[in-house]
Each structure stands twice: as structure tokens, then as C-alpha cells.
Amino acid sequence: TTLLRQIAGFDFPDSGRITIGGESVERVPVEKRRIGMVFQNYALFPNMSVADNVAFGLSVRGEAKAVIATEVQRALDLVQLGKLGGRRPHQLSGGQRQRVALARAIVTKPRVLLLDEPLGALDKALRVDMQIELKRIQREIGITTIFVTHDQEEALTMSDRIGILRDGRLVQEGPPEEIYNRPKSEFAATFLGDANIFRGDSTGDGIRLADGTAIAAGVGAKLAAGAKASCAVRPERIRIARDAGTPDGNANMLKGQVSKRIFAGSNSTYFVERAGQTLKVIVQNTGMERLAEGQDVVLRWSPESTVLIAAN
Structure with missing residues (x-):
């Protein structure tokens, strides 16, 4: 939120630069930055109609009434509220109010659109619908x-x-698939999704745990042997079974005991105790035999699903 407020011009940085399209804007007034912003509480004017709320930025700018009417209708059509311009905010659903706030932000044709947890106040089903809608609108307006x-x-x-x-610092940036599959720190691995973390000494292509067990890693950092390191494995990448089955020389393998199972409809999460550590395994409920609490199990996963991470 602090960063968004600085980009928008509501707060000013003590140091550093903010550039938009190569232009430094940290001392440019709010009204000249051409920034659109949507807040979590929408910040709509309750005494104004939907159309007047959307028109507010254009009116402040001094645009002609005909231009305002055209642009407001275009923005409302884009967010699929074209016939609701005469209503007041209290007559709309939460999702509709969110769309009004979005229309107000984009009607001025900003260079950058800032969204500060705009879906946080919506229930889950509506939030999923609005995620799809926001993505469509963003693609359309570019x-x-x-x-x-x-x-x-x-x-x-x-x-x-x-x-x-983390603590105001950017710890990792990139495409979602890259960050999820190749986290560069334990924090990134556990903050974005679940991850099982193993800590030990680097072997160059993995780690060796304190009990001597070797964990092979196919992706991640290049570390010298002996350096402190960790490995991250996503719960859905681990296979769980009663026994080792057919030997696989490449797979990592650990033995443990089921301590708990949580059923979640399409999948189940198993908690497995191993050498004082609780590991999570997520499996699809597609006819696999249910494993009972207290059951001894074998965990196996590919080195390509294991990310080697330098010690924090």
C-alpha cells in the first residue's frame, strides 16, 4: 500500500526514484501523473449516481460535458454496468460497486492502474468471478x-x-510459474504456496541432512559442497504409498508415519512425521487407497521437483 501511494503521488519517497515510461515522477503532483487507483473500500461518493462517480475525474479535469458522457458510458459498458448509470452506490452489490470503482479509475485513460486489494471485501465465489473479469478488462484496455x-x-x-x-524489500520478481517452481529463498517458497523445507549441507547437486540422508535437487542455486543450504519441495509433487514399490534410482525417498489426514473434496492433505519434521503431501482423491493415521508410509519425488536454495 505504501508503494502504491507513492506511485500515485499521495506520499513522497525519502530517497530513490519512481519512473513511469522513463520519466521521473516522484515530485510530480498527483493530478499530473495520470494514475488510476482502486482502493479496497472502493471510496465511492454515496450522494452521487454511478455515472457521476465515474465522471468525477473527467469533471475535475474540466472536460466538456459531451466528452464526459461518452467516456463514462464507454467505461460503464466495459465493466458491464452500462444500464446502471442512474443508480446510487447503496443500490449495487459488492461486485458491482467494485466495477464502478474500476470504471472511475480507467475512464481518465491512466498510464498506470493501481489496485490495492480490490477484491478483499468480496466473498470467495464473487472474488473468483471478479478475478476473471479484471483480467479481461486489463487485457482489453492494455x-x-x-x-x-x-x-x-x-x-x-x-x-x-x-x-x-518482505520488510519493504523485493526478494524475488518474475513470471508466476518461475517464482512458484524456482523460488530463490525459503521465504519465497513458503510465502507463495506450500513447501516442505529440508535443511542441511550442500553436496553440489542437493543436500545431506543431519542424519546422513541425501536429497537430490534438479533445479535451483549452484552451491559449493559443504555450504549450508536447503531444499524446497511442493506438497503436490510428492508421491505417498505404503511401500517403496518398484525401485527408482533417481527418485528421492524418505520413510515416515501419517499423523493426520485432511479431506478437501477433490484432494486430501497428509501430514507425515519424519525425524522430528512434519511434511505435507497433497494427493488427488481419484480412487487412491486412503492411508490411516499411524500408517507407515514411503514418500518419493523427483529431483526435478526439488529446488536447491542457499541458506538465508
């Missing part, structure tokens, strides 16, 4: 959009690129 969210699934669903912030 505006660079910065979207702040604490929802991991929302970040993966909505983005072309993700930036993970």
Missing part, C-alpha cells in the same frame, strides 16, 4: 496494472509477473 494482494492463489491467477515483498 494498461500496465499493479495489483497488491495477500492472497497467494489470487497472485498466481491474476499476474503476468509477481513481485514478493
